[in-house]
Amino acid sequence: MDENEPTTIEITRRTVIETGTTALLLTGLPRGALAAGSSDDNEPPPPPATATLQINGRSHVLTLDPRTTLLDALREHLALTGSKKGCDHGQCGACTVLIEGRRINSCLTLAVMHDGQSITTIEGLAEGDNLHPLQAAFVEHDGFQCGYCTSGQICSAAGMLAESRSGMPSYVTEDLTRPQPELTDAEIRERMSGNICRCAAYPNIVAAIKQAAWMPT
Amino acid sequence: MKAFTYQRADTPARAAAAAVKPGAKIIAGGTNLLDLMKLQVETPSQLIDINRLPLDKIEETPEGGLRVGALVRNSDLAADPRVRQHYGVLSRALLAGASAQLRNKATTSGNLLQRTRCYYFYDVTKPCNKRNPGSGCAALAGFNRIHAILGTSDHCIATHPSDMAVAMRALDAKVETVNGEGEARVIPIAEFHRLPGKTPEIETSLKSGEIITAVTLPPPPPGVQVYRKVRDRASYAFALVSVAAIVDSARGRIRSARLAFGGLAHKPWRAPQAEEKLADAAANTTSFNAAASAVLDGARGFGGNDFKIPLTRRTLHSVLAETTRT
Numbered sequence: 001m002d003e004n005e006p007t008t009i010e011i012t013r014r015t016v017i018e019t020g021t022t023a024l025l026l027t028g029l030p031r032g033a034l035a036a037g038s039s040d041d042n043e044p045p046p047p048p049a050t051a052t053l054q055i056n057g058r059s060h061v062l063t064l065d066p067r068t069t070l071l072d073a074l075r076e077h078l079a080l081t082g083s084k085k086g087c088d089h090g091q092c093g094a095c096t097v098l099i100e101g102r103r104i105n106s107c108l109t110l111a112v113m114h115d116g117q118s119i120t121t122i123e124g125l126a127e128g129d130n131l132h133p134l135q136a137a138f139v140e141h142d143g144f145q146c147g148y149c150t151s152g153q154i155c156s157a158a159g160m161l162a163e164s165r166s167g168m169p170s171y172v173t174e175d176l177t178r179p180q181p182e183l184t185d186a187e188i189r190e191r192m193s194g195n196i197c198r199c200a201a202y203p204n205i206v207a208a209i210k211q212a213a214w215m216p217t
Numbered sequence: 218m219k220a221f222t223y224q225r226a227d228t229p230a231r232a233a234a235a236a237v238k239p240g241a242k243i244i245a246g247g248t249n250l251l252d253l254m255k256l257q258v259e260t261p262s263q264l265i266d267i268n269r270l271p272l273d274k275i276e277e278t279p280e281g282g283l284r285v286g287a288l289v290r291n292s293d294l295a296a297d298p299r300v301r302q303h304y305g306v307l308s309r310a311l312l313a314g315a316s317a318q319l320r321n322k323a324t325t326s327g328n329l330l331q332r333t334r335c336y337y338f339y340d341v342t343k344p345c346n347k348r349n350p351g352s353g354c355a356a357l358a359g360f361n362r363i364h365a366i367l368g369t370s371d372h373c374i375a376t377h378p379s380d381m382a383v384a385m386r387a388l389d390a391k392v393e394t395v396n397g398e399g400e401a402r403v404i405p406i407a408e409f410h411r412l413p414g415k416t417p418e419i420e421t422s423l424k425s426g427e428i429i430t431a432v433t434l435p436p437p438p439p440g441v442q443v444y445r446k447v448r449d450r451a452s453y454a455f456a457l458v459s460v461a462a463i464v465d466s467a468r469g470r471i472r473s474a475r476l477a478f479g480g481l482a483h484k485p486w487r488a489p490q491a492e493e494k495l496a497d498a499a500a501n502t503t504s505f506n507a508a509a510s511a512v513l514d515g516a517r518g519f520g521g522n523d524f525k526i527p528l529t530r531r532t533l534h535s536v537l538a539e540t541t542r543t
Contacts, residue, residue: 045220049223066223090248090318090319103317105319108322109247110223110247110264113244113266163292171309193316194315194316194317
C-alpha cells in the first residue's frame with residue numbers, strides 16, 4: 001500500500017444512524033486522564049469504586065475512578081462511542097441515554113451512581129438488522145447533516161415519546177389537567193429543547209419524530 | 218475534577234451526619250453539582266449519594282396539602298395529577314425550567330439548593346465573593362444582564378436561578394429537614410433562601426449537616442394560578458424575569474393576590490406590599506401600576522440589567538390582566 005495514499009474509512013449513513021459512529025477511531029488517551037475530566041494537578045487518584053451496569057441488556061462490571069461520568073464510562077471503558085460528548089455540561093444533549101427508560105444527560109451523572117441500573121444507548125435501540133422506528137424515520141426524513149447530535153436526538157426522542165404516552169405535560173401544554181396532551185409540532189419542539197443541532201436540521205427532526213410517534217415500538 | 222471519595226447513604230440522618238465532615242457534600246440528581254465540580258467551582262473531597270434513600274414519594278397531608286419528598290424528580294412532580302390539578306403554578310414553573318433530560322434527574326431538594334448562574338461565579342479566574350469570600354464582585358461593573366435588581370448588596374448581585382422555588386414561594390411551601398442527630402425542623406420557604414448581604418457565600422438557612430427531607434405545600438389557595446417566564450430563548454433558558462401569581466378575583470374585583478418573582482433577586486422574591494395594593498381592589502391599570510411600583514420599590518439596575526425594571530412592570534401587568542380576565 002502506498003504510504004501516501006490516504007486511509008479512508010467508509011462510514012455510511014446507516015452506520016451513523018445505527019451506532020452513532022462518526023468518531024470511529026478511539027483516541028489513544030490514557031483512560032484515567034480522560035475519564036476524570038480536566039485535572040491539572042498531580043494529586044493521587046482516589047480509591048476506585050465498582051459498579052455493575054446493565055447496558056443494552058448486557059451486564060458490565062466496571063472498576064472506576066469515582067469521578068468517571070456515565071458518558072466517559074460508556075465511551076472510554078466500554079467503547080460504546082455512539083453517545084457523544086458535545087459540551088460535557090448538560091447543555092447540548094448529545095450524550096443523552098435512557099436509564100430505566102428515562103432520558104438523562106450521561107455527562108452530568110457519575111457511573112457509580114447507577115450501580116445495578118439498566119441503561120439503553122443508541123447502540124441498543126435497533127433489534128438486529130431492524131432499525132428502531134425513530135432511526136428509520138431519521139433516515140427517511142434526513143433528520144441530520146453532520147450526525148454528531150443524532151444519537152442524542154434519537155435517544156432523547158425515544159424517551160420523549162414514552163413520556164408523552166404516559167401523559168407527561170410540557171411547558172406549552174395549554175391544559176395541564178388534560179391527561180393526554182396532543183403531540184403537536186410545538187409540543188415536539190418544546191419537549192426536544194434539550195437537544196441542540198448545530199446544523200439546524202430541526203424541521204426534519206420534528207418530521208421524523210412525528211412519523212415515529214405513530215408507530216408501535 | 219478534584220479527587221473525592223464516594224459513599225452511599227442508607228438513612229437521611231446518617232447522610233446528614235456524614236455531611237458535617239469538612240469537604241463532604243451531598244449528591245442527589247447531581248446536574249448542578251457535577252457541572253460545578255468539572256469547573257472546580259465546587260471541590261468536595263467526599264460525595265455522599267442519597268439517591269437510594271426512600272424520599273421519592275408525593276403524599277397527601279391531613280391538612281389537604283401535599284408533602285413532596287426531597288428526591289422526587291422535577292419531571293415527576295410536574296406530571297403528578299394532583300399538582301397539575303391544584304398547584305398549576307408549580308407544575309408550570311417546573312416545566313419552564315431546564316430541559317426534559319435535566320428535569321428527569323433534578324430533585325426537589327437539589328432544585329432549591331442549586332447555585333447561581335452568575336458568569337463570574339462560574340469563572341474561577343474572576344473575583345467572586347460567593348465562591349471566594351472577600352475576593353470582590355466582578356459582576357458589579359461587569360456584564361450583568363442576568364443579575365439582580367432587588368435585595369442586592371455591594372458584595373453580590375447574583376440571582377437564584379430556580380423556577381420551582383418561585384412557585385413554592387407563592388404557595389407558602391415549607392421545607393422539612395433532618396440533622397445528624399435525627400432532629401427534624403421545618404423552615405418556611407420565605408426564610409429558607411437568604412439575601413446576599415455581607416455573606417453571599419451563605420445562601421440558605423440550612424445548618425451544617427442539615428439535609429432536606431421534604432417540601433410541604435399547604436392546601437391549594439383560591440384563585441387562578443399562572444407562571445410567566447420571560448427569557449432570551451423560547452425554551453431551555455434561565456428567567457430574566459418570572460412571575461408566579463395566584464389571583465382570586467371575580468367580575469373585575471380582586472379579592473386576594475400572591476406574587477412571587479424569579480430572576481430579580483438572590484432569593485425567590487415575594488412582594489407583600491404589592492399584594493396589599495391588590496387586595497380588595499378593582500382589576501385595572503391603576504391597581505396594576507400601584508402593584509408594580511410596590512414590587513419595584515428600591516429596585517436598582519447595574520447597567521446591563523436596567524431593562525429588568527420596565528420588563529418586570531410590563532410582565533406583571535400582563536400576568537394580572539390574564540389572571541383577572543373573568
